[in-house]
Amino acid sequence: MARTVAERSDVLPLLAEVFREHGYEGTSLSLISKATGLGKGSLYHFFPGGKEEMAGAVLAEIDGWFEAHVFRPLREADDPATAVAAMFATVAEYFRSGRRVCLVGALSLSDARDRFAGRLRDYFARWVEALAAAMGRAGHPAASAAMLAEEAVGGIQGAVVLARALDRPEVFERILAGLRARCLILEPYPT
């Protein structure tokens, strides 16, 4: 039979895009089959656990990508301020100015949250921690760095929501610019 010679890792990006577009519940096996060009047999060959394993694998890949391109640079950069600025650029590109949904955020709001609770919590916790650490090294007091990091990571998620709802990508850019400015300016956190 026609061998697609597809590897598991090859279909993950396609899979990710389907889940992003349709959510966990909205993603049916027939949609997946259409998007990947793989029949049900092949899909269950790669992912014996079915839809749940597919979503889990996608989440793991996203997590790995952010670890390599966002979290670790924040933690290990020689110049933390530059790393923070780079994070905003990387994230804006990744989310395509809000046109692309954050799957982790979307799952957090959805029914599937409980199913992946550990992974979702871990992703955001590590993001907040890495950002707070970078800002701390950049000169922010520890307390304000932690609060600012939470506000920034949450703000990015909210920017995706708002830009998508309003259908105005420039809103995403504008919010991120504001957040970046506040993360880089060293002033005491207003109380």
Add this chain to the structure above:
Amino acid sequence: MARTVAERSDVLPLLAEVFREHGYEGTSLSLISKATGLGKGSLYHFFPGGKEEMAGAVLAEIDGWFEAHVFRPLREADDPATAVAAMFATVAEYFRSGRRVCLVGALSLSDARDRFAGRLRDYFARWVEALAAAMGRAGHPAASAAMLAEEAVGGIQGAVVLARALDRPEVFERILAGLRARCLILEPYPT
């Protein structure tokens, strides 16, 4: 037959809770039937358009609630600064410190966005406008008020995402406190 004497408006809050918990795709008629105690016959009697009409009616009710309790007070309050502070309190209670999902935001991230695009855009646009207007009357320059309003409304949505993902309601409270402080302090927007 046992008349439940239910009015359409009586089942809307129950319906809203089901959609919030399971999302649009994840909400099945059997779930709705269980949550409302109404059989399919009754449901299609009240909502001939099926699930889509139900979700539309829920969105309209939510929109009306926010118009009455959030948007209009912001626009018409004698003391705009107090109104802004009141908004944060109202919203925190409504979203139960992030334990309750914003259905409008969740739909914006979901597959059903296109179906309700107009309503979603309208809801957020009016929120941002009303908040910006209030902050303008409170003394913020028009430009910074508009940007701050976008950041605040987006920030609230992001706070829901983050608090749910981390399973830490205090994160929601903390972010909202920070946003409120920034909306009330009159300082030039950092650039």
Add this chain to the structure above:
DNA sequence: TCTGTGGTTTACCAATCAGTACAAGAAGGC
């Protein structure tokens, strides 16, 4: 060339999906 393994197709399953049809009961007007 034979054979085992990894990948694929196809057919199938029971369950559930949204939606329809309709008969039947309950309530209010007369």
Add this chain to the structure above:
DNA sequence: GCCTTCTTGTACTGATTGGTAAACCACAGA
């Protein structure tokens, strides 16, 4: 009392759901 209108339960549709089973083929190593 009856009759109409509104509301409900039940039964049904055809399509789709996630998932299984097994026959089947391609290819690499021996």
